[in-house]
Amino acid sequence: MSERPVPASWIEEVRSRLAAPAPRRLAPGEQREAAVLVPLFVDAGELWTLLTRRAEHLAKHRGQVAFAGGGLELGEDAWTGALREAEEELGLPRESVLVLGQLDEVEAPTGYRIVPCVGAVPSQLQLTPDPGEIAEVYRVPLRALADPRLVEDRRIVFNGVPRQVRVYHFGAIQIWGVTARIVQALLARLGMPMSDPGDEPS
Numbered sequence: 347m348s349e350r351p352v353p354a355s356w357i358e359e360v361r362s363r364l365a366a367p368a369p370r371r372l373a374p375g376e377q378r379e380a381a382v383l384v385p386l387f388v389d390a391g392e393l394w395t396l397l398t399r400r401a402e403h404l405a406k407h408r409g410q411v412a413f414a415g416g417g418l419e420l421g422e423d424a425w426t427g428a429l430r431e432a433e434e435e436l437g438l439p440r441e442s443v444l445v446l447g448q449l450d451e452v453e454a455p456t457g458y459r460i461v462p463c464v465g466a467v468p469s470q471l472q473l474t475p476d477p478g479e480i481a482e483v484y485r486v487p488l489r490a491l492a493d494p495r496l497v498e499d500r501r502i503v504f505n506g507v508p509r510q511v512r513v514y515h516f517g518a519i520q521i522w523g524v525t526a527r528i529v530q531a532l533l534a535r536l537g538m539p540m541s542d543p544g545d546e547p548s
Contacts, residue, residue, distance in 0.1 A: 357444065357466055363535050363536055364448065364449070369448045372451045375459070377453060378458050379417070379424075379459055380415060380454075381418060381425070381431070381461045381463055382416075382428060382460055382461075382463065383413060383415055383429065383443070384449070384463065384464045384465070384532060385432070385438070385465055385466075392487050393487070393489075394469075394488065395485075395488060395532075396484070396485060397412065397486055397519075398411070398413070398482065399483075399519065410525070411484070411522075411525060412525045413525060413528065414428075414432040414480075415427070415428055415432070415460070424461035425445065428461075429443055434476060435475065436473045437476070438471065442467055442468060442471060443465040444467075446466055450462075484517075491514050491538075492538040496514060496515045500512075514526055
């Protein structure tokens with residue numbers, strides 16, 4: 347999809363790519379269930395997504411770049427939780443999101459198991475981010491995330507263990523950890539893959 351303008355039927359193409367093979371789910375465990383919304387929209391013939399920078403005063407993942415989302419409430423499924431969180435954090439009306447599909451479930455070292463829910467949103471949607479949770483919202487073209495010149499595989503030591511982490515650079519922001527793994531999975535599903543970054547902390 348990155349080599350030509352996004353077709354008018356992009357919604358059906360993305361749905362097809364997300365449907366097969368079916369997204370993987372983690373084995374049952376102790377982690378808390380969570381979900382994030384991965385919004386997609388078309389602008390100037392390209393696919394874009396929305397990312398946020400979390401507020402600095404938050405207890406977990408403060409200041410990190412992430413998709414809107416969080417832990418599921420009692421009785422919620424992944425889509426219900428992702429849409430609720432996006433509405434709370436971004437002011438994104440849940441009725442404005444068209445369901446496209448899901449990506450592989452990912453595990454975060456903070457004790458969450460996260461289902462990324464991919465949805466289409468209007469390109470000119472006006473958002474009202476909650477300043478208590480969101481410091482900034484970024485519109486990011488997927489083409490930039492698939493550009494190898496903007497991708498870094500960095501060697502770090504995390505909890506005493508050497509690891510290789512993938513970092514996506516876009517302007518002044520850096521996307522890493524679980525969010526980078528979700529971005530990588532999305533690009534692979536859409537035919538814009540990068541090489542395997544290995545095991546990454548969040």
